[in-house]
Amino acid sequence: MIQAKLTLPFELADEVSDALMELGALAVMLEDANADSEDEQPLFGEPGMEPESAAWGLNHVVALFRNRHEGEQILAELDPEALNGVPVEFTEVPQEDWVRLTQSQFDSIPxxxxxxxxxxxxTPESADGRINLVLDPGLAFGTGSHPTTALCLRWLSEFPLQGQDVLDYGCGSGILGIAALKLGASEAVGVDIDPQAVESTAYNASNNGVNMPCGLPDFPLAKRQFPVVVANILSNPLKVLAPSLCEHVEAGGQLVLSGVLARQAEEVIAHYRTWIPLSVWAERDGWVCLHGQKAVL
Ligand SMILES: C[S@@+](CC[C@H](N)C(=O)[O-])C[C@H]1O[C@@H](n2cnc3c(N)ncnc32)[C@H](O)[C@@H]1O
Structure with a gap:
């Protein structure tokens, strides 16, 4: 297999990648040509929310072909005016066991x-007192490797969850709710706007031998108050969801938020002040976990 890389401005990158797919490339991907430089442009987005920026200014269009001859033939069919002599960099792609390679990048995480x-x-190691949460990193977010997930997991493992019900809002893979159950919570309910996350949570819960009902935001089982509500989403959706998330927390209950960059913490805290006083519980790699307790009136 061979890959061809072209560097193109965003006005051309989409058009050229669509054309390459139509002409028979095995796969095409776009990468930020300024990645790992000062000009790197992060694109953040959540389902239903506009990303802060829609496209990278300068893109690497990387196309895969069976061999160089096929790649050259396909590239020759592209509109020469559009490409205007843009150089193409061919690189041999070594044959790999891709499934094994991907799997080897996920190790057990303490x-x-x-x-x-x-x-x-x-194979999970069994040691005295060790709790293993078995996870299949599928299409939904939440493998434990991201700092925001790890922060929420740490909060859950430090809080006495015995006998508590937990709402995992924005559950992704279900990792937080499933962890809460394994740590002793009585019930965990998941909510996500992404149907794939709902599916993934059901699958992971069953793999862990726990029952975690999960549904889309109008899920009837989530329409109540919980002693613990945890939501690892991004700061903008967290601000939009503030009244509803706080309403889900029972009097004296705990609210745990993550997905918030350290520089956004004060803004999110100020936004929640009307309902629940929050403070930074912990920080990791530029991300924070916020925690607060709802007043008992
Ligand atoms: C960063 S992932 C977190 C997944 C998992 N809870 C974890 O901690 O790893 C955020 C999840 O929130 C979901 N989400 C985003 N906006 C939402 C909203 N308004 N309501 C419910 N879920 C939302 C996304 O679909 C995604 O699965």
Whole structure:
């Protein structure tokens, strides 16, 4: 297999990648040509929310072909005016066992002295008191490797969850709710706007031998108050969701938020002040976990 890389401005990158797919490329991807430089442009977005920026200014269009001859033939069919002599860099792609390679990038992750996240293809180690959460990193977010997930997991493993019900809002893979159940919570309910996350949560819960009902935001089982509500989303959706998330917390209950960059913490805290006083519980790699307790009136 061979890959061809062209560097194009965003006005051309989409058009050229569509054309390459139509002409028979095996796969095409776009990368930020300024990645890992000062000009790197992060694109953040959540389902239903506009990303802060829609496209990178300068893109690497990377196309895969069976061999160089096929690649050259396909590239020759592109509109020469559009490409205007843009150089093409060919690189041989070594044959790999891609499934094994991807799997090898996910190792077991220690969250705390007692809690470990274990990919489903690993045999979980059993040691006294060790809690293994078996996870299949599928299409939904939440493998435990992201700092925001790890921060929420740490909070859950440090809080006495025995007998508590937990709402995992924006559950992704279900990792937080499932961890809460394994740590002793009585019930965990998941909510996500992405149907794939709902599916993934059901799958992961069953793999862990726990029952975690999960649904879209109008999920009837989530329409109540909980002693613990955890939401690892991004700061903008968290601000939009503030009244509803706080309403889900019972009097004296705990609210845990993450997905917030350290520089956004004050803004989010100020936004929630009307309902629940929050403070930074912990910070990791530029991300924070916010925590607050709802007043008992
Ligand atoms: C960063 S992921 C977190 C997943 C998992 N809870 C974790 O901690 O790893 C955020 C999740 O929130 C969901 N989400 C985003 N906006 C939402 C909203 N308005 N209501 C419910 N879920 C939302 C996304 O679909 C995504 O699965």
């Amino acid at each position: 969250i705390s002295a007692k809690l470990w996240i274990v990919p489903s293809w690993h």
